[in-house]
Every structure is written in C-alpha cells, then in structure tokens.
Amino acid sequence: MAIPDYQKLMLPLLKFFEDESEHHIREANEVLADDFQLTEEERAQLLPSGKQRIFNNRVNWANTYLKKAGLLESKRRGYSNITERGQDILKQNPQMITRNFLMQFESFTEFQQPSSSRQEAKNERNRSSTLGNDNQSQTPYELMDQTNQILKDDLAEQLLKTIKECSPEFFEGLVVQLLVKMGYGGSLKDAGQAVGKSGDGGIDGIIKEDQLGLDVIYLQAKRWEAVIGRPEIQKFAGALQGRRAKKGVFITTSSFTSEAKEYVNFIDNNIILLNGQELSHLMIDYNLGVSTKETIKIKEIDSDYFMED
Known part of the structure; x- marks a missing residue:
C-alpha cells in the first residue's frame, strides 16, 4: 500500500501511546509501519533531499502536531507519552485526527498562527476548512523538498536553453x-x-x-x-x-x-x-553556471550543548 500521509498517522500514533507509558518515537515508527503493512522498499523510501525516510518524517510530524495540540507530551528528547487531553480524545472515538481537527485547541492554533489573535486564528481555521486544506498530505519538510525540486527543475530547463x-x-x-x-x-x-x-x-x-x-x-x-x-x-x-x-x-x-x-x-x-x-x-x-540566490537554514536542538559533566 502507499505510504500514509501524516494526517492518517495521527490517530494510530495517539492510540499507540494509549497505554500511558513513555515510548521512543523509533518504536512508534516500527509499530506503525507494521500496522500499515509497509514493504521494506516503502519503509526505506527517502525524501527528495535523500536525508530522511519519508515514513519516519511523517510519523515525526504527526508526533509534533499532537504535542502542539496537547494530546501528547515529551519529558525528554525523543520520547513521548499521552496526556489527559489525549485520553479524552480517544474516549470520543474519532474516525480520524486531522490538522483541521486539532484547530479546536488553542495551543495548536497559536502554533499554526503564532502572530495572530485568537479570533484571527478562528477565521483562518474557517478559511482552511472552506479551501479544503484539511486534505494536505505533506509534511513541511516534504513541501520544502518538493518546492526545492520544482525550482531546481525550472533552473535546469533555463540552463539547458541557455547552453543551446x-x-x-x-x-x-x-x-x-x-x-x-x-x-x-x-x-x-x-x-x-x-x-x-x-x-x-x-x-x-x-x-x-x-x-x-x-x-x-x-x-x-x-x-x-x-x-x-x-x-x-x-x-x-x-x-x-x-x-x-x-x-x-x-x-x-x-x-x-x-x-x-x-x-x-x-x-x-x-x-x-x-x-x-x-x-x-x-x-x-556542481555549481557551474549558477549562483546561490538565497540560503535557508533549518536549525535543531544541539543535544551536545546541554550535556552536563
């Protein structure tokens, strides 16, 4: 079967943490991959950048979104556990948890619209529902890689025309x-x-x-x-x-x-x-005949910095 998008992973991931125990995200990757009956080829499929597996990336983003909505929490790096809010959601027996579903939680709307007021966030939620953004299946990393590939392909076309x-x-x-x-x-x-x-x-x-x-x-x-x-x-x-x-x-x-x-x-x-x-x-x-127009830096926690002797 096809690799599920991050929205289809959110409910199964929340159910994975239903036992109230703390689990590493790598454990969730393996369990969910088995649940969705992914082949070895599908598990190994990489993002266009070649730096991360697509499935793992989507599980990580599902995990991030659930934490931002307060359904999961993380007390140490790489590990998560379910919250009381997350247990309450599971008791409601939802058919699916999507990005639009999570917009009911203020912490998530603030994460999506950090500079907007609560009313503006509500308006954005309504606009998103109207425009069908709930069907968005790609993680931010995937969208970024896809956009980069589009720009690269367009540049390659311009280069070839110039060469001729x-x-x-x-x-x-x-x-x-x-x-x-x-x-x-x-x-x-x-x-x-x-x-x-x-x-x-x-x-x-x-x-x-x-x-x-x-x-x-x-x-x-x-x-x-x-x-x-x-x-x-x-x-x-x-x-x-x-x-x-x-x-x-x-x-x-x-x-x-x-x-x-x-x-x-x-x-x-x-x-x-x-x-x-x-x-x-x-x-x-190999940077021949092209120049860098803009550089975007993506940063993450430097775990070594926080290690105490």
Missing part, C-alpha cells in the same frame, strides 16, 4: 569545466589540453580519469537538437575500440533513443550516456 544558445567553443569549455569540477581531468589546464576540437558543435577527445592520469576516458559531446540514436553510439563504441579505450562518456544537449540506451548495456565498453537534462542538473549540483 551558446557558441560551440563555449560549449566545449563548459563540458571540460564540469568534468574537472566532478574530479576528472586533473587541472583545468590539463583537461583543456586533453580535449581536441571536432568542429561539429561538440567536442571529442581524451580526458584523464584522475589527477595522476592512471586511466583515460574518451569523450564525445554533441550540441544537438535531434535525438541521438543507436548509429551514433555505435560509431562512438567503434572509436573507443580503435583507440583501445574501455571507458567513454557521450554527452548531448538533446536525448537518446531507447535503442541507444539498450545498446550500451550489451557491449564490452563502459559507455555512459548523459542527456541534456542530466547535464544541466549536474551543472547545478
């Missing part, structure tokens, strides 16, 4: 600089000398795999609009064999046909295909 408008010479330099930033080619000067111009709007040449030059990679780059098919990759593989090279990278500003992708899986040479979208995302990852 550049001169062949600039494109050659761009590819060399990217490979150097990725750790190939030794110094930028060595990498530039290792690559020879082909005159076809791309570059063809040899670049060091490491700074010592213990191995080399044959490189071909095509600044094309047309999709790259199997014949072009076969020519590239033939060029590798002619140079007794085992490794190659084929870079294009366009894309590859399925036949081209399948072909590289059945040959002895190790050929990596890099399309325009992947190229632009690598430029973002």
Whole structure:
C-alpha cells in the first residue's frame, strides 16, 4: 500500500501511546509501519533531499502536531507519552485526527498562527476548512523538498536553453569545466589540453580519469537538437575500440533513443550516456553556471550543548 500521509498517522500514533507509558518515537515508527503493512522498499523510501525516510518524517510530524495540540507530551528528547487531553480524545472515538481537527485547541492554533489573535486564528481555521486544506498530505519538510525540486527543475530547463544558445567553443569549455569540477581531468589546464576540437558543435577527445592520469576516458559531446540514436553510439563504441579505450562518456544537449540506451548495456565498453537534462542538473549540483540566490537554514536542538559533566 502507499505510504500514509501524516494526517492518517495521527490517530494510530495517539492510540499507540494509549497505554500511558513513555515510548521512543523509533518504536512508534516500527509499530506503525507494521500496522500499515509497509514493504521494506516503502519503509526505506527517502525524501527528495535523500536525508530522511519519508515514513519516519511523517510519523515525526504527526508526533509534533499532537504535542502542539496537547494530546501528547515529551519529558525528554525523543520520547513521548499521552496526556489527559489525549485520553479524552480517544474516549470520543474519532474516525480520524486531522490538522483541521486539532484547530479546536488553542495551543495548536497559536502554533499554526503564532502572530495572530485568537479570533484571527478562528477565521483562518474557517478559511482552511472552506479551501479544503484539511486534505494536505505533506509534511513541511516534504513541501520544502518538493518546492526545492520544482525550482531546481525550472533552473535546469533555463540552463539547458541557455547552453543551446551558446557558441560551440563555449560549449566545449563548459563540458571540460564540469568534468574537472566532478574530479576528472586533473587541472583545468590539463583537461583543456586533453580535449581536441571536432568542429561539429561538440567536442571529442581524451580526458584523464584522475589527477595522476592512471586511466583515460574518451569523450564525445554533441550540441544537438535531434535525438541521438543507436548509429551514433555505435560509431562512438567503434572509436573507443580503435583507440583501445574501455571507458567513454557521450554527452548531448538533446536525448537518446531507447535503442541507444539498450545498446550500451550489451557491449564490452563502459559507455555512459548523459542527456541534456542530466547535464544541466549536474551543472547545478556542481555549481557551474549558477549562483546561490538565497540560503535557508533549518536549525535543531544541539543535544551536545546541554550535556552536563
């Protein structure tokens, strides 16, 4: 089954603490994952940032929201237990606990609208109900990661468009600089000398795999609009064999046909295909041709600071 959103987790999580004992949130993660019959793949699925498991993140946010509403409390880091208010809610036998359900508690409305008056919070609750915000299924971290991915994809699209408008010479330099930033080619000067111009709007040449030059990679780059098919990759593989090279990278500003992708899986040479979208995302990852517009810092408790000798 699909990974439940944090709102679907709130009632099961509250019931988990029904025994009035203190439990670590990791214990709740395991129990709820079993209750929802999640597969190992679903349990291991990560947020787009790759820094946290989606399911654990949603359980953590369900836990946070229940604590802000006063249904759970935490007396030490990582542990929670049910409150009297939480027991009273369970006695009401609710079908589901949602964000909108928690808006009845003043502590939660203040958490959601810290700068608003109680009346403004009530108005916000009514607006949220009208707009259907109760169906929100993503945690703040998920929303932040999703927004970041949207911005990254849009930037990658702009980058690719800009690359296609550049001169062949600039494109050659761009590819060399990217490979150097990725750790190939030794110094930028060595990498530039290792690559020879082909005159076809791309570059063809040899670049060091490491700074010592213990191995080399044959490189071909095509600044094309047309999709790259199997014949072009076969020519590239033939060029590798002619140079007794085992490794190659084929870079294009366009894309590859399925036949081209399948072909590289059945040959002895190790050929990596890099399309325009992947190229632009690598430029973002390695800070080439982009600059940082804004940095958002997310802070948490420094547990080491509070450790007493």
